[in-house]
Amino acid sequence: MKRLGKIVLGFLLLTVMTHCNSKEGFYTNTLRSDVYVQTYSENKYDFLFVFDTSGSFQDRRDYVKDNMQTFLNILNSRKAVDYQISITTVDMFGGFSPILPDSKGVRGNLVASSTGVKVVKSSAVSPAADFAAVMQNITESDTAFWEQGLEAAYQAVLQHGSEFSRPGVPLIIVFMTDSDDWSCKEECWGSQPETNTNWVPFTMDRYTNYFSTLKKNEDSDVMIFPIVGLPSGGCEVEFPGSRYIALQEAVGGLSSSGSVCNLNLASSFNGVAKVIADRGSVFKLSHPSTGIGLSVYVNQVLIPFAPENYVYEAETNSIVFTGLSPQKGAIVEVVYSQKN
DSSP, X not given: XXXXXXXXXXXXXXXXXXXXXXXEEEEOSSEEEEEEEOOOOOOEEEEEEEEOOSGGGHHHHHHHHHTHHHHHHHHTSSSOOEEEEEEEESBSSOOSSSOOOTTBXXXXXXXXXXXXXXXXXXXXXXXXXXXXXXXXXXXXXXXXXXXXXXXXXXXXXXXXXXXXXXXXXXXXXXXXXXSOOOOEEEOOOSSOGGGOTTOEEOOTHHHHHHHHHTTGGGTOOEEEEEEEOOTTXXXXXXXXXXXXXHHHHHHOTTOOOEEOSTTTHHHHHHHHHHHHHHTTTEEEOSSOBOSOSOEEEETTEEEOOOTTTEEEETTTTEEEEOSSOOOTTOEEXXXXXXXX
16 A cells, blocks of 8 residues: 555545445545455355245246256356255145155255256256256145245255255355245144144244354355245235245345246346356445556555456446456455546
């Protein structure tokens, strides 16, 4: 900062911005400096998708199955991501006649393809094809009406986390359903949970406490992305996903809720990939930039301006690292020309 202070002839201003990991360095009439502390630098991510198995959700499951390659392209748009993806379902009963096997992803188990694949990996020849093969094995049972997505995710991680969730790697949980969560603790019987006045739900504390602390001792994160019916409406759903949204809000961080409405499904689904792709690679500037005369420093070392290192993205007014992202804890400084 001493070097920059000489350039601006002593017009030094150090103020903390509203973003807790960034701050303005200095400014003049033409130049401004923003300083950030890199909070994220991982390129490894593990995903758990939790799908509604009801017939009313078939077209949305098909959309995800048929468009996973687009999702993966967005995921890799900022950096090459090392990912693992597994799937379970909201069906914690698995039917009565017949009772579905564990390989169908019931009772918190992972869905397996016909060839036994349960974890889709970025190192595979065709991850999108592997994902589609797993999705193809989701089956609707006669208990599919009692959606228990939160308990399914809880049991999937508790019982099978070692299969798909790597130590120190962020875990992304995506819930996709057109109903609310009816995770049942006691008296779990009847034709519909909403008409069974005796059933006892698991409290939200069971899930908020578990997922909020799951990765803390690994210095990593859990992010929750419900794609559900929103309270604001937008389309007809069985029930708004209030409990899923409550979990997302309790866990916080970069997680967000999206609409499951057909008109919004693409943006909600692909929006998850974009959040992960941008994480640790995108640094939004505090003021509009001309995009001219940029200088980017990482730990006071000038990074050569080149498309393979970083670019200025005018539509988001951001510096985007296209090569290796700065390591966690690194000081990133951007000097730029501010628009009048």
